[in-house]
Amino acid sequence: MAKIYGLKRKDEKVKMTETTPRCRAQLARRTFLLIAWMSLSLNFGHSHPFAVEAQSHRPPSATTLYLPLLMHGVTASGYLLIPADSLVRLQQKVQTNAPEWVALLDNVNNYMTPVDEYASSPENIALVYLLTRNPTYAAAAWNWAQEAMAQNVRGNSYLYFGQYMRSAAIVLNYCRDALTPTQQTALVDYLDRWTHELWFDNQGSGWGLNDPGNNYHMSFLEGTAYAGYTLRAMGHPNANTYLNLLKDKLTQPNGVLNYLNTRAAGGDWHEGVNYGVGSKMRLFSTLSVIASMGEFNYFTQSPFFADSLLYAHYQLQPGHAFIYPGGDLARESAMPVTPFERDYLQTAVFWLPDSAARRHGQWYLENVVPDYNSGAFTLRPDYYKDMLYKLPLPSEPENTLPLFYHAPGTHWINVRSAWDATATSVSIAGAAIIDQSHAHHDTGSFVIWKNDWMMVDAVTYSTSGLLWSSDAHNMLHVDGSQNYEVPTVPGWQKFYNASDLAYIQVDGTQVFRYWDGTEIAPLLNEWTREFVYLKPDVLLVYDRVNPRPGSVYDVRFHFPLTPTLGAGNYTALYNGGGVALRPLLADNSSIVPDTDVNDGPSGAWRVQETSANGRFLNLIQVASGFVPTLTAQLITSTSAMEGLLWNDQVVLFSRQARGAPVSVPFSYTLPVTSPLTHTLFNMSGGYAVDIAQVGGNTLVTVSRGATYTATQDGIVQIRP
Numbered sequence: 271m272a273k274i275y276g277l278k279r280k281d282e283k284v285k286m287t288e289t290t291p292r293c294r295a296q297l298a299r300r301t302f303l304l305i306a307w308m309s310l311s312l313n314f315g316h317s318h319p320f321a322v323e324a325q326s327h328r329p330p331s332a333t334t335l336y337l338p339l340l341m342h343g344v345t346a347s348g349y350l351l352i353p354a355d356s357l358v359r360l361q362q363k364v365q366t367n368a369p370e371w372v373a374l375l376d377n378v379n380n381y382m383t384p385v386d387e388y389a390s391s392p393e394n395i396a397l398v399y400l401l402t403r404n405p406t407y408a409a410a411a412w413n414w415a416q417e418a419m420a421q422n423v424r425g426n427s428y429l430y431f432g433q434y435m436r437s438a439a440i441v442l443n444y445c446r447d448a449l450t451p452t453q454q455t456a457l458v459d460y461l462d463r464w465t466h467e468l469w470f471d472n473q474g475s476g477w478g479l480n481d482p483g484n485n486y487h488m489s490f491l492e493g494t495a496y497a498g499y500t501l502r503a504m505g506h507p508n509a510n511t512y513l514n515l516l517k518d519k520l521t522q523p524n525g526v527l528n529y530l531n532t533r534a535a536g537g538d539w540h541e542g543v544n545y546g547v548g549s550k551m552r553l554f555s556t557l558s559v560i561a562s563m564g565e566f567n568y569f570t571q572s573p574f575f576a577d578s579l580l581y582a583h584y585q586l587q588p589g590h591a592f593i594y595p596g597g598d599l600a601r602e603s604a605m606p607v608t609p610f611e612r613d614y615l616q617t618a619v620f621w622l623p624d625s626a627a628r629r630h631g632q633w634y635l636e637n638v639v640p641d642y643n644s645g646a647f648t649l650r651p652d653y654y655k656d657m658l659y660k661l662p663l664p665s666e667p668e669n670t671l672p673l674f675y676h677a678p679g680t681h682w683i684n685v686r687s688a689w690d691a692t693a694t695s696v697s698i699a700g701a702a703i704i705d706q707s708h709a710h711h712d713t714g715s716f717v718i719w720k721n722d723w724m725m726v727d728a729v730t731y732s733t734s735g736l737l738w739s740s741d742a743h744n745m746l747h748v749d750g751s752q753n754y755e756v757p758t759v760p761g762w763q764k765f766y767n768a769s770d771l772a773y774i775q776v777d778g779t780q781v782f783r784y785w786d787g788t789e790i791a792p793l794l795n796e797w798t799r800e801f802v803y804l805k806p807d808v809l810l811v812y813d814r815v816n817p818r819p820g821s822v823y824d825v826r827f828h829f830p831l832t833p834t835l836g837a838g839n840y841t842a843l844y845n846g847g848g849v850a851l852r853p854l855l856a857d858n859s860s861i862v863p864d865t866d867v868n869d870g871p872s873g874a875w876r877v878q879e880t881s882a883n884g885r886f887l888n889l890i891q892v893a894s895g896f897v898p899t900l901t902a903q904l905i906t907s908t909s910a911m912e913g914l915l916w917n918d919q920v921v922l923f924s925r926q927a928r929g930a931p932v933s934v935p936f937s938y939t940l941p942v943t944s945p946l947t948h949t950l951f952n953m954s955g956g957y958a959v960d961i962a963q964v965g966g967n968t969l970v971t972v973s974r975g976a977t978y979t980a981t982q983d984g985i986v987q988i989r990p
Contacts, residue, residue: 346564349400350443350499351658353562360657364401370656373641374398377653382410385417391651392418392437396444397658408448415441415457423464427474429486432552435461435493439500458504461497465512468493482519482529483706485545488552491519491526495559516556520568526553530574533703536677537574537581540701541708542597543605544735550578550614558617569621576627577677582615582634583668584675584684587719588693590638595717595727596682596699598708599735602646609649612639620659629666636665674767681762685772687806692894694807695719699743700762700776705755713759714778714799715743718809720892721847728828728864728872739868740781741826746815748782748793749822756780763798766983772803773951773983775929782821793821798928800951802921807898808891810914812923815884825886827851828876833861840877841897848897853879854887854904854914885925889916909936911950918944920970924952931955931984935973943968945990953980959988 345354352360363371378398381389392414399407418437423430442449442457449457467473468490478486494516502509520526539546554575561567569575585594586607595605602608615631622628642649642656669689676683681700687693698716701709710729718725728742729735741747764775775798782793796816803809815823829849833840840851840861853859856879864872879886891898902916909932913922920940924932929952940946943963948970958975961968978986 344561344564344567346562348503349562350440350496350559351562353564356658360401363657370653370660371401374653374657377650378407378410381650382407383413385414387651389650391654393440394651394654396441397654399448400444401657403448405448408445411441411445412449412453419456419460423467424473427477427486428468428472429489431464431468432489432492432496432555435464436496436555439496443500443503454504458501458506461501462506462508465494465497465501466508469512469515482524482526483533483540485541485549485552485708487519487526488549488556491516492552492556492559494519495556499559499563516560527568527572530572533679534574535577535679536675536682537577537579538585538596538677538680538682540680540703541706542599542710543585543594544597544599544601545706545708546597547610547614551610554614554617558621561621567621569618570623575618576622576625579615579618579622579627579631579634580671581675581677582611583630583671584686585697586634586638587695588686588689589691589721592719592723594682594684594697595730596712597706597710598738599729600708601735603730603732603735605730606646607639608645608647609639609642609652611645612642613649613652613655615639616655616659619663620661624664626666629664630668630671632663633665633667637667674772676765683762683765683774685767685803685805692721694892696772696801696803696809698774698776698801700774702759702761703757704759704781705757710738710743711740711751711753711756711781712743712745713756713761713781714776714797715740715745716801716809716811717744718849718890718892719847720807720849721894722845723830724842724844724847724849724892725851725890726828726830726874728867728874728876731830731864731873732867732870734870737867737869737872742828742864742867742869742872744827745799745825746778746782746797746813747824747826748817750784751782751793752784754783754785754790756783764983766981766985770805771949772801772805773985774801774803775799775983776801777928793818794823796927800923800929802949802951804916804919804921807893808889808916810921811886811888811890812913813886814925814927814929815881815886816927817884823880825856825879825881825888826876827879827888827890828864828872828874830874832863832875833877835861837899839900843897846895848893848895850891850898850900851877852889852900852902853877854889854902855883855885855912856881856888885912887912887914887923889914903941905938905940907932907936907938909933911936911938915940915942915946918946920946920948922948922950926952929984935971937969937971939964940968940970941966947990948988950986950988951984953984953986955980957986961988 347354347357377390378395392411395407395411399411415438418434423434438457438460478484481487494512498509498512498516539549557568591607593605599605616635619628619631639645642652674685681702683698686695696718699712701713717727725744729737738753759780760777763777766773777798779794779797783790794817798814800812813825817823829842830844831842833842838852842849859877859879862876862878864874864876889902891900902914905915906912910925911922911932912925931952931954956976957978958973960971980986
């Protein structure tokens with residue numbers, strides 16, 4: 271039973287050693303390419319106020335990350351995942367032939383035999399027995415449990431531990447009175463044997479045992495919760511050992527809850543979206559077991575759970591068919607919406623107290639993945655979760671959410687023009703640490719959606735979905751850079767959002783490193799990138815590169831198909847969306863197929879740019895139904911400021927290292943006399959600005975003064 275419900279399998283190899291960071295990176299990229307996505311579902315937490323537009327967005331302090339502790343009072347029924355009050359509700363669903371009961375019963379009656387994990391699950395069958403007491407279903411559930419117990423739990427260093435323990439535990443817990451003493455003993459011994467071996471006599475690599483940010487760890491906690499509580503109900507002497515270990519892994523200073531409140535704050539996951547969904551499924555399943563048994567509801571202890579509901583809306587691209595393609599994409603490189611999103615969101619919504627986040631989660635369940643047959647594939651083994659968790663709750667549409675989001679744990683940022691299907695969505699990776707094996711070396715990269723991916727990761731058009739390296743992303747590429755852990759990138763630096771623009775600054779210098787025979791050495795002195803999103807459809811990208819001697823670099827922008835060059839613009843029209851890219855500082859640019867990407871070929875194409883002076887400025891515009899016509903002029907000042915004139919907008923950046931403020935006074939000349947909006951970045955303090963008409967030009971002089979004061983993010987804006 272090593273299948274994954276509804277997934278396209280990809281082979282995995284077992285990682286056997288963990289030594290130096292170099293070894294870890296080299297081995298990890300070849301291993302664990304798939305997570306145990308199996309059915310898990312759980313609960314969310316507690317919402318916090320949305321940030322206010324037109325302000326700087328910085329991570330909350332450690333003291334503000336912890337919300338007040340709330341007990342969500344639950345009376346246990348004795349059945350896993352089912353509080354006492356849910357038993358009445360479940361019987362009502364049976365008596366009224368609720369759609370979720372009809373779907374579950376039909377599934378079990380049609381697919382009870384033979385065992386096929388893509389068709390049904392022991393959880394489905396066991397729940398039908400619990401609600402009907404028909405011994406035929408208990409016998410079938412036992413047959414499915416036997417099939418599970420015949421599998422090699424050690425495979426892939428116990429990757430599927432959570433799934434196997436969950437299935438065996440639910441069959442024993444729900445069908446106990448219909449099982450023979452011999453069958454009960456077999457299930458008890460199975461749960462005890464493997465839980466003991468995992469933690470106290472591990473025969474694998476030990477991968478994930480102590481890493482609270484790893485999907486393996488979530489599988490281990492899940493299986494331990496199901497096994498521990500089931501064994502406790504059976505009076506087993508080892509049950510409390512397992513449950514105490516579980517609670518320690520959750521609450522110790524370097525445990526899961528602390529990780530959620532710091533490294534995962536905001537609801538994102540460092541392993542990426544694909545593995546993040548799987549980890550949330552497993553973790554929420556774990557915590558749901560604990561809460562359903564009448565113990566502590568951990569979903570109320572951290573804002574992570576409510577934030578996961580909000581983050582789900584922002585990772586979802588306009589049109590509700592695809593999600594942001596972060597990290598390794600082992601199940602499907604295109605990252606379509608699937609019932610896996612329903613799995614963890616539904617359980618979270620069930621357990622959360624009422625809040626705006628919960629209502630947004632309910633809206634997602636009703637409108638994006640309304641059942642386990644919606645999305646890219648069918649997840650029939652999860653039908654039992656609609657019986658357990660589907661409730662008629664208040665919902666709140668996503669169009670009441672702000673048009674921006676910053677997950678402070680991973681520093682992932684999304685800004686968008688609207689919430690309709692034709693909106694523009696820009697997502698930026700700003701991770702300050704790269705330490706998970708499924709994370710990509712993509713700090714400073716971005717993607718743009720307009721009807722489809724207009725600026726895309728080459729990963730999305732690959733076969734494997736495992737293109738770690740920077741050359742597969744919309745960012746800088748440095749020859750010879752190797753994918754080592756990066757404890758300090760340093761990543762995201764600034765995020766400012768206002769009604770007309772958003773500004774993001776990222777430092778990705780330390781992403782580019784190599785093994786020089788003695789140590790892991792940097793290839794660059796600096797790579798900083800600044801984004802200016804001129805709403806609704808234009809993005810400016812400004813790069814500064816200071817290489818170490820001998821380093822060779824270029825900047826890459828990836829397209830879903832071969833772009834066309836004309837009038838200085840690279841353009842493409844794809845699936846109802848149009849995009850134009852205009853380089854303004856590059857010495858050379860060319861169109862190249864992504865068949866030569868380091869970690870494997872992609873069907874995407876790229877525009878590749880070089881610049882001897884280490885600076886790049888690119889203007890990107892997207893549109894629905896046509897290719898935009900871009901016209902822009904490079905603007906330089908008498909001091910070290912440079913940028914562009916586009917339509918009625920002037921945007922300037924500092925050429926100084928890492929965007930240090932330039933000396934004043936400085937001036938620049940524009941070949942127009944019409945009123946313009948001037949936005950100057952990398953500024954500090956107060957300024958006076960003189961705008962004069964000289965012939966057919968406009969002369970702008972910036973000096974010290976008190977008329978304009980730079981924001982804390984270094985922005986001075988002069989409007990007509």
